[in-house]
Amino acid sequence: MGEGQEWAVDGEVSIVLTKNSKRLLAFLVALVLVAAACSDDSGDDEAADGDGETAGGGGEVLASVTDANVIRCGTRDALPGFAVLQDDGSHQGFDSDFCRVIAAAVLGDAEAVEHVDLETDDRFTALQSGEVDVLVRNTTWTASRDGVEGATFLQPNFYDGQGMMVAAGSYESVDDMGGTVICVASGTTTEGNVASEFSRRGLEVEVLSFENTDLIQEAFIGGRCDGWSADRSQLTGLRSAFPDGPDSLTILPATFSKEPLAPAVRDGDAAWAAAVEWAVFATIQAEEWGITSENVDSFLESDDPNIQRFLGVEVDGAVLDPGLGLPADYAYQVVKQVGNYGEIFDRHLTPLGLERGVNSLWLDGGLLYAPPYK
């Protein structure tokens, strides 16, 4: 993508015994059908053992999270706008709120979250080892990570792209930065992208990698870095909190990668993955219907059966249970306790000057689209 160019890209089945015997019967019929469908699935053992079983793949994490009544969410403590540890010990930010979205959906309590601070380099090990149940940590979904890190990536909560930040007045374009030193965080997509981008432009570069952003900032202030490269959203947040003030830094116009930042869970638990993913979808769908934390109660009286189902209201004498292992009112709890996608964005990212851009709803030309809850 060229300089100055606009960036425009692009269940264990959870059986809930209710007094409603009809519903149980319908469930058992569905279960038999699923089993039949699976046995028909000749030659594809992997599908039968995994996602092919709909709400049946794994479920251990979903069960352990429910038992513990808390979600251990891998995140960060010093990323302005996304996840910042406050003096009172709470976490504030866009990613922190998506940890709460998952807790509100699964446990009905947005505060049932243990925010686990992870260094960039340690995040996949923490996920693989079970130290955390989910990662919501400005983590880019890539093929290699999907393939070798034992991670299942879900609906991105922020579509980003990599950029370059420099001292104001020092450089106008990446093309002017041949032979410079660029500072990045280690264990990130950022490192490799800098090398590829400079090579693509026919420029020499030295990449200096640091464990975290505090160290990058120190090096930058100490004059060791000509440029600081990271996801644009991060650069925006970091610039806003820069000790010499935001105006002392410029983010160059070029965006030179796709960085879909997505929640990730450990491979092998399709039920847990589905629960997390549908929690994120709820924020998007709620925004599409104009349902907010403020007005959600009025929607409980909606005449629209789609909205009623979404909020866990009875339609034709039954509450929809799609077999995701989520409580019927999960979307209501997400919106009521945390808000819809737009509210979360406005709370944390709009104040930084970030625009919705590709993170707008599909109806507004963006990439955010939730499948129907039916």
Ligand SMILES: N[C@@H](CCC(=O)N[C@@H](CS)C(=O)NCC(=O)O)C(=O)O
């Ligand atoms: N999205 C990229 C970069 C994510 C990342 O970890 N960035 C670093 C560099 S800004 C970060 O979050 N640092 C926060 C910190 O370690 O303080 C990835 O998944 O590799």
